[in-house]
Amino acid sequence: MSYRILLVDDEPDILEILGYNLKKEGYEVFMAEDGLQAIVQAKKHKPHLIVMDVMMPNMDGIEACIKIRETPELSKTIITFLSARSEDYSQISGLNAGADDYLTKPVRPRVLLSKVKSLLRRLEDISTEKPQVFKDITIDPNKYKVLKGGVEIKFAKKEFKLLQLLFSNIGKVFTRDEIMNTIWGTDVFVGDRTIDVHIRKLREKLGNNVIETIKGVGYRLSE
Amino acid sequence: MSYRILLVDDEPDILEILGYNLKKEGYEVFMAEDGLQAIVQAKKHKPHLIVMDVMMPNMDGIEACIKIRETPELSKTIITFLSARSEDYSQISGLNAGADDYLTKPVRPRVLLSKVKSLLRRLEDISTEKPQVFKDITIDPNKYKVLKGGVEIKFAKKEFKLLQLLFSNIGKVFTRDEIMNTIWGTDVFVGDRTIDVHIRKLREKLGNNVIETIKGVGYRLSE
DNA sequence: TTAATGATTTAACACAACCTTAACATTTTC
DNA sequence: GAAAATGTTAAGGTTGTGTTAAATCATTAA
Incomplete structure (x- = not known):
């Protein structure tokens, strides 16, 4: 089974580039352009990993993250934020909101891939509650x-x-x-x-x- | 009854993030910023688990660990160290000092939680009455x-x-x-x-x- | 939003297991 | 052999659990 990844960003270009690269690696990729869509997609597809921009229209990443964390069936989902380099504030409050990690923009596909890989490896370790x-x-x-x-x-x-x-x-x-x-x-x-x-x-x-x-x-x- | 956890680190940010996540899981969390405080807090609250940085001002984690281990009423307390990835030395000497486990920094909340859970499960096993x-x-x-x-x-x-x-x-x-x-x-x-x-x-x-x-x-x- | 569906809780009653008792039997002690 | 302590048995009364249906609450779909 392949891992499901949800990409959330309000810039379609970024979605496309990152999505392309992730798909090429064999991941199943879903996309959303704001926090509200993100929640809907998350509930629908139960992604293993969510990569989400912090600044977005409608509902920002922080809020979406909190909402997602409140959903029991998504409790194991790993959430990673994308944030502009300088927004240190968002990093802290993002982590407070229950995020597991963050990446600084602009994101190099290559960097994202290695990050994604290591985060998903973590999932394997954690989901160690054996049947x-x-x-x-x-x-x-x-x-x-x-x-x-x-x-x-x-x-x-x-x-x-x-x-x-x-x-x-x-x-x-x-x-x-x-x-x-x-x-x-x-x-x-x-x-x-x-x-x-x-x-x-x-x-x-x-x-x-x-x-x-x-x-x-x-x-x-x-x- | 919920478990009591003592977090010890000289960086308030880390205390805050880890503390937040542990509290969210229902643990009772206490904090200290150096080894001396740690000993005081440990004696006061009798935590089930102590998560402690190795490198700290005043009194480092190793020394604090030894002191805590000398306290009879804290003999069952589980102690885990946090150490920078490269400090292999501290891992060894930490375990020598009577620690039960260690985690490498930076610590992901998710990883800490699963670690904490498994360590506390160990505590439960000990306390069960034997046939x-x-x-x-x-x-x-x-x-x-x-x-x-x-x-x-x-x-x-x-x-x-x-x-x-x-x-x-x-x-x-x-x-x-x-x-x-x-x-x-x-x-x-x-x-x-x-x-x-x-x-x-x-x-x-x-x-x-x-x-x-x-x-x-x-x-x-x-x- | 509302409707519809499903999940959860409540309430009322049925039922069976458990506990206690009482009456009497047996054993032990002196 | 009498008194005291313990053993035995079966019969209620009590309590805890099972069962069902309906009411409430939550979630999803329209």
Whole structure:
């Protein structure tokens, strides 16, 4: 599979030049001309890497970056800013906004390529949350994917998180409190039955012999 | 409970960027700008993890690390160094000083986060209760699991607690009072036969040669 | 924007496991 | 052999979980 890269800049010339070079290297390239488009494209294509200008009409790069960072499914996306050499300010606030790196304009295609390469290598290192296997079930946190007997089963966000928690320590009993704190956080109040309902959903999809109830204690993957 | 992290670096910008990212992930972050401050902050907040630059004014990271390691109450604290890429020397001597890991500067927030996560996971593993073994019986508090001859036997909550108590000190006689206080607490009143009934359940499941009655005193695991 | 779809939470009730008790039996101690 | 301590059994009562449907909330598409 090739990596997906989203280029964001308000100058079509730059998009074209950089895009051409990235495509030539085998990357899948998407483009956007402002922050708003960037967000739409990001959600649509789930790029591994976003290279984004800071100064843009409609919505600047910083703001777009913050919005993107708020999207859970894009949390692993690497964001790199392009900024004019002198705008040191933007570098700092860009990093504050959750960017991983920045490049100074004007960008040499050759420089961009080597940067892109090293950033994507980093992604490989980080996405080291290895797929977990239990019985005939495989859960891959990176791809947000669950296979049972080789067949993909779809899970909603909360369901997936819950499943991920149970898989994070196979066999361990997770108390309702632990589950609560992990999935909902400490300052959210949801009723007691909510957890059961989610457990039920998981059982519905995975079968009844996977998640075991320990009454008065919690739940675990049953070996 | 969230983890506490102490960041130590003499560059406020770095503190700010890394601190921001760690806080965003839900960690409690403290900061210090040199080794002396680091020691003060460490003693004050008992962080789970310290991320510390090597080169600093007043007292460098190596020395601070040694001092911290000498403090008994901080013995479990994980210490990670930050060092410029080329300073191989400091990496070696840092690890000699009792550091657990190191990162090379410049540090990408994303890299730090994944590192922090994996280091703290190490902490969790240490703190988990280890399975106890007696005769052909294994009890694993974490998984809430009891094996006899390799076969799992299920226990209800109170039963499990009682068994856990007996296993907590194999061979020791536990008086009815001790059992009462441990399983039911001091402000709950249950009849005298209740304990017997629970002991009976355990014997039913584990066989009669495991739990011994010392009449007038209590119960124990019999060798 | 609104509509429509899907995800999440709530509420009400059903159900089963668990715990405790009480009554009586058995064993141990003196 | 009587008293004291513990063992046994089965019957409620209690509690925690399962289930369902409907209500709310969030997201996507139109």
